Amino acid sequence: MAHATATVDMMHPPAPAERGLDVYNNKLGMWVFLASEVMFFTALIGSYIILRFGAPGPWAPPAKVLNVPVTAFNTFLLICSSVTMVKAYAAVADGETHFLRFRPFSGGLKFWMLATIIGGAMFVGVQAYEYTHLVHHGFLPSGAREGSEVAELVASGVVPAATIGLYGSTFYTMTGFHGFHVTCGVISMTYLYVTKALRGKYSRHDYRGVEVIGLYWHFVDLVWIILFTIVYLI
Amino acid sequence: MHWWLPLKGSTFAGEIDGLFLAILIITGIAFVIVEAGLLWFVVKYRGRPGRKAYYTHGSTRAEVIWTAIPAVTMVALGLISNHYWVKIKGRNSVPPNAYPIAIHAKQFEWQVTYPGPDGQLGTADDFEVRNQLHVPVGRPVVVHLTSEDVIHSFFVPVFRVKQDAVPGMNINVWFQATVPGTYELGCAELCGLGHYRMRAQVFVHTQEEFDAWMKQAAKGGATS
Amino acid sequence: MTTVAATSHVAHAHHDDRSFLRKYIFSTDHKIIGIQFLFVSLFFLLVGGLLAMQMRWQLGFPGKPMPGGGILPDTMAPGGVLLPEYYIQLVTMHGTFMVFFAIMPLLVGVYANFLIPLKIGAHDMAFPRINMASFWSALLAGLIMLAGFFVPDGAPRAGWTSYAPLSARPDLSGASYGQMLWCVSLVFLGLSSILGSLNYITTIINNRAPGMTWFRMPLSVWSLFITAILGLLALPVLSGAVIMLLFDQTIGTHFFDPVAGGQALLWQHLFWFFGHPEVYILILPAMGMVSDIISNGSRKPIFGYHSMVFAIVAIAFLGWIVWGHHMFMSGMNPTLGSSFMVSTLIIAVPSAIKTFNWMGTMWRGNLRFHVPMLNAVAFVAMFVIGGLSGIYMAATPVDMFIHDTYFIVAHLHYVLFGGSLFALFGAITYWYPKMFGKLMSEPWGKVHFWLTFVFYNLVFFPMHTLGMAGHMRRIYDPTQYDFLKPYQPLNEFISISAFALFAVQAIFALNFILSLKWGKKAPQNPWEDNGLEWSLPAPAPHGNWETVPTVYRGPYEFSSPQVPEDYLPQYRKLPTDREPARTPVAGH
8 A cells, every 4th residue: 555655656747737657757768768778779689680690601609709607697696686676676665765674684775776786786897807808818899819719719610710700799799788788777876876875865755766777777687688598598 | 965764775674664654644643733732722722811711620531532542552553563673673583594794893893704605604714894894685684793892883774774782792683785885884872982983884786796796805805 | 736746846937047057058948958959950951051062063063173162171172173082071971961960950859849848738848957968969969970071081981871881991981080980979869869759758748738638739749759759769770780880990890891791781771770760750840840830821720630640650650661662772682672662652641641631721721821831831842742752762663773863862852851941941930939039030031932942943853854864873973974964064053053042041041040139029929829839928938837728629729610710729718618637646
């Protein structure tokens, strides 16, 4: 019951208005924005599919070039951060805006939001590590660097020479832009955490910021699951 | 200066021009109806003091009519156009006996490879001529179109034929010349600063002339 | 609860003590942002026009020194004679500026911003600060694009469509930094459009005045709404494509590089998947505003309001499945060509509905030929030519001949200049009083209209003839071709007409600028229109209304038998009108 009333307050339009969608502006705006993000990633992923199917030879096996276990761990990390995001939302919707409470033990908004920020930041960190590692081994957006480990794999025929260039191009562009989105998410959430959550601006009557950033967060997570599947697994 | 389409120099030029004319008639009728109607309304219903416009929100019947007529016309036009499209550019449109010529476009020239006396591309007697396309009259010719660097477009106005040459693709385009003479081949896709001078001559020969030219050119007389 | 919120909002509606900077530069007021867009995009329209004039000089008088061309550096025009590399920069930048920085922001940036809140009865946009970001991002994009002329190797040279691999490799195009700036600029422009679109969509869905139901919205708002959806979904595809292109240019990726397995046609598919919705972004708002103006000028309700709305929706929907008609000659599978041809031809149907409905609106009207009406009628007359000439290229066999010729140039200018720009001349004159509190000069407006109308047709109609002769687009010197030499007098004629067309725009510019100061003071409702914006003083104040008006009817109730006057505003309450049901703020 309390939950329902809270929603009512939040959606309140600032002036008498014709009935629109019964969703407050910020949330509607985020949905609309995410529609455009879907198109952005569709352009990248669609290009990847077209290039891969039209490629002049077989695609490199991911496990030969990429470090799949590390990224699998990273995927797990990002999914966990989505879970903590849900916990943060549930906490604030119930009015639990504290950090931690011990008797009985419960995490509040401040705790779960911080956990999400840390999860996202760790994801970006692991990705940065992965990139450094790959570049070090000679895997570049343009393909294999001459005289590197990856170039040897190409020379020995383990990794097809005809497609390694496309492989690098699509890999770095897609995962890079995803990483950029996670970074933006971490920065925005940190901003909300510092300026709103820590200052007690969220309550069960108004937690729009948490809900809206949560939508973004889950979207970015979902994109990653698609990317991980098509880039690292198939 | 003509006010109409150029010489019909290929077998399908007539069909394309016919379709052009058909569309001109259809669009001409629509054009006259709309423009004359507008002009008439502008004069007839010009504002006069003390008069009020006829208050109406529309008429479903009128709207159904002017939805249905264009819809039927457009679908019919689509079907007719598609018939010619499949015939001219469809996957299987190239006549089996077509004479093969390879054209490799690069900034800013057309490298035309002829099959030589044996009539087969990819054999030792092939030879290349720059910026000159020689074809026999009355015989289908298939051009294997490739590009070295950027996208070019093979365009011979008198043949009504156009096809982009795309790097990384090998595209077949065919035509059958009908009128002997000398024409021009131009690039129709912006390909760099020399786009405007990426020009070649097209010679449509009678079969005898073509054979004679071929014999001479194969000996190395005409190379670039 | 409702009342409390409303009053608190009113409190600052008319107390405008913001600093100059907040009021006019970093403003979050949708009207100021609209006006900022207006000035900036009129400037870019001028830039685009100047570029076109130089092209026309070269085409009309190839190889002759251009008057005043001496001021250009030797890398562009030594001794005033344009170089071919400069000419293709002009081609590229004219298209880019006109499409992305003139017509698109004039229609969407200016009028979506200015009109949406005023016409639906909102105090401002849903997200005013995002709106401001949208403007600054667009301005930044325009400046980055303009900077292309001043970097080494000059502006981009691959056409406004930037077909790869030409655009992807500096060694092939000859342009390096300019081509990169083109990409960077469009990323910012895309961002601007997306931010703008999400604002427009949210505002229209959620912030309408009481009584402003979906089918009481003016067609201008409908078209801007649908346009916003197109922009929202199309621009990110462009962003993705230009980012890939930028990576190909800078960090050595191979998306469009056939040598390493990339695909040249992928760029075209991405570009036109964005590009065709973009074409409708460039015309739908014009159609919407023209509908408003024609109904007003005819003093008659719009004919077939609902089908006008559905036609907009249909055009927008079909706009997503026709992109391949730009690629009939590209080497794409010919079977795809067949399906794209059919979908393209079907677009003629909603376009025809709109045209005939505009005529139906004028039929038995009581026409007032104020300047906006003249321009709106010209829009219909010219759009019809542009629309009909589109059928030639939709028919694939004919396209085989006229593709990439001046026939296309004629077609697209009939739609973009004859269509969008005439609509804009009308719209600028029409809403000028609400923006600036002054009226533009009526007689000068008419002089400008007639001269523009005549010269415009003298410029672009003969281009059909050039196209029918096979005159290719984007060629620096048509006299290189023997078959084009006889057409040189026509090219010269077009060029002279183009100079005249450009020159008479000075009338509009002067009328626009001088009226700011010396224009007649505008009454509240100079055109006797029904829209909500006319319930406000001119210029409209910050925050728009103290309390938003209530809407009792649709926007086109002209010559209604209910009142003696020939107009009946949406906000006027007649004794027979009932209050709209106040929406109880609903829970889930």
